[in-house]
Amino acid sequence: MKEINCDVLVVGAGPAGSVTAWYAAKAGANVLLVEKRQEIGSPVRCGEGLSKYWLKDVGIPEDRRWIANEVDGARIFSPSGKVWEINEKDAGNEVGYVIERDQFDKALAELAARAGAEIMLKTWVKGIIKRDGYIRGAVARHMGDDLKINAKIVVGADGYESQVGRWAGIDTSLKPNDIDSCIQYRMTGIDCDRRYCDFYLGSCAPGGYIWVFPKNEDTANVGIGVQLSKLKNPGEVKHYLDRWIDKQPGIRKGKKIDMVAGAVSISQPLEKTVDNGLMLVGDAARMIDPITGGGVSNGCKAAKVCGEVAGEAIAAGDYSAEFLQKYEKGWRALLEEKQYRNWLAKEKLVTLSDKVFDDLLELLSGTKLERLNVLNMLNAVREKYPEIVKEFEDFL
Numbered sequence: 113m114k115e116i117n118c119d120v121l122v123v124g125a126g127p128a129g130s131v132t133a134w135y136a137a138k139a140g141a142n143v144l145l146v147e148k149r150q151e152i153g154s155p156v157r158c159g160e161g162l163s164k165y166w167l168k169d170v171g172i173p174e175d176r177r178w179i180a181n182e183v184d185g186a187r188i189f190s191p192s193g194k195v196w197e198i199n200e201k202d203a204g205n206e207v208g209y210v211i212e213r214d215q216f217d218k219a220l221a222e223l224a225a226r227a228g229a230e231i232m233l234k235t236w237v238k239g240i241i242k243r244d245g246y247i248r249g250a251v252a253r254h255m256g257d258d259l260k261i262n263a264k265i266v267v268g269a270d271g272y273e274s275q276v277g278r279w280a281g282i283d284t285s286l287k288p289n290d291i292d293s294c295i296q297y298r299m300t301g302i303d304c305d306r307r308y309c310d311f312y313l314g315s316c317a318p319g320g321y322i323w324v325f326p327k328n329e330d331t332a333n334v335g336i337g338v339q340l341s342k343l344k345n346p347g348e349v350k351h352y353l354d355r356w357i358d359k360q361p362g363i364r365k366g367k368k369i370d371m372v373a374g375a376v377s378i379s380q381p382l383e384k385t386v387d388n389g390l391m392l393v394g395d396a397a398r399m400i401d402p403i404t405g406g407g408v409s410n411g412c413k414a415a416k417v418c419g420e421v422a423g424e425a426i427a428a429g430d431y432s433a434e435f436l437q438k439y440e441k442g443w444r445a446l447l448e449e450k451q452y453r454n455w456l457a458k459e460k461l462v463t464l465s466d467k468v469f470d471d472l473l474e475l476l477s478g479t480k481l482e483r484l485n486v487l488n489m490l491n492a493v494r495e496k497y498p499e500i501v502k503e504f505e506d507f508l
């Protein structure tokens with residue numbers, strides 16, 4: 113079997129993997145980024161909604177190649193059509209740009225490559241190598257050949273279906289309540305307002321929502337996420353979306369030019385994301401925002417920390433779980449509190465009736481919140497609907 117060596121092996125060249133590889137290479141580590149697909153970023157499995165405010169923090173240069181549309185904000189529609197408009201800065205991690213996700217992922221891989229990371233496509237990691245209580249690399253299939261990759265640190269950035277964490281003995285399993293099953297069409301020839309990312313709540317998408325994210329004036333990603341536990345069978349999610357589209361004359365008249373299906377975790381953060389010689393990042397570490405289902409920004413923010421810590425660990429010659437705690441603490445400081453709060457809010461939101469959604473949206477659209485976040489929203493709701501926020505009392 114062919115054998116290769118590196119300091120840091122990153123499994124998966126999605127946004128989290130590429131940003132990890134980029135920062136680890138910048139820190140001087142010898143990095144190998146492997147991707148099972150033949151093309152980074154393709155096929156796209158994403159609504160392509162992305163907030164902007166975090167890009168600078170991670171150091172990602174904005175690039176016209178991957179910006180399809182820039183929106184002013186979000187419109188949240190209640191079941192009876194009440195609308196709550198939120199400006200882009202406050203609207204969560206899917207509102208700001210509508211991107212070309214395939215180009216975005218490639219641009220991040222370019223940053224990693226420029227910093228010195230090696231990239232191997234069509235390289236499917238099939239298992240990890242464990243020795244003396246440490247993860248020491250992985251075995252992969254590359255263009256029909258088996259390959260042994262020796263590494264001092266392995267980073268699992270292998271997305272929602274991640275196996276790296278499980279192989280290492282970390283519990284990454286999800287309950288059906290903590291999964292949204294998604295399907296999306298790219299539709300053209302529709303009526304959409306390119307200034308807004310639109311979200312439709314209520315029984316049209318039990319436990320989730322329908323989104324219309326405009327790529328331009330007549331083309332948008334029209335998708336749905338439904339809580340898995342609310343589906344009789346996985347195919348039912350398509351019926352929900354098709355039924356909704358049928359009732360929207362401005363969308364029904366359009367043509368479908370693309371279709372994707374997938375799932376997102378809407379869970380609490382994992383209890384553990386590091387082990388000796390191992391780190392998990394992005395969807396593999398269940399870092400998606402449980403309210404919006406957006407995972408790109410959280411994944412990239414954590415990935416910067418992951419890459420930096422990987423670089424430091426290589427420089428120090430210490431790949432122990434103890435050293436890698438620096439990553440665990442770093443990403444939790446950035447994301448954990450909000451993720452946990454939003455998970456609690458999601459647990460409540462999925463129980464609400466259409467009538468309550470209508471009342472809530474009416475209330476929120478007439479309320480001026482100083483800063484829009486789940487905590488401030490719950491406080492505003494508490495005054496009028498104390499029963500809804502009862503279960504959050506400890507939190508408030």
Ligand SMILES: Cc1cc2nc3c(=O)[nH]c(=O)nc-3n(C[C@H](O)[C@H](O)[C@H](O)COP(=O)(O)OP(=O)(O)OC[C@H]3O[C@@H](n4cnc5c(N)ncnc54)[C@H](O)[C@@H]3O)c2cc1C
Binds near residue numbers: 205373396
């Ligand atoms: C329908 C849908 C719509 C979404 N819409 C949005 C949105 O609008 N905004 C948003 O922010 N987020 C959205 N998300 C979530 C977002 O796509 C993810 O959070 C994001 O892609 C996570 O990035 P990642 O790098 O962790 O994982 P991924 O992007 O999934 O990348 C993982 C990579 O690992 C590779 N891989 C997996 N296993 C192996 C292996 N064994 N060997 C080698 N390579 C492997 C995969 O091929 C893949 O390229 C959506 C998700 C879905 C399903």
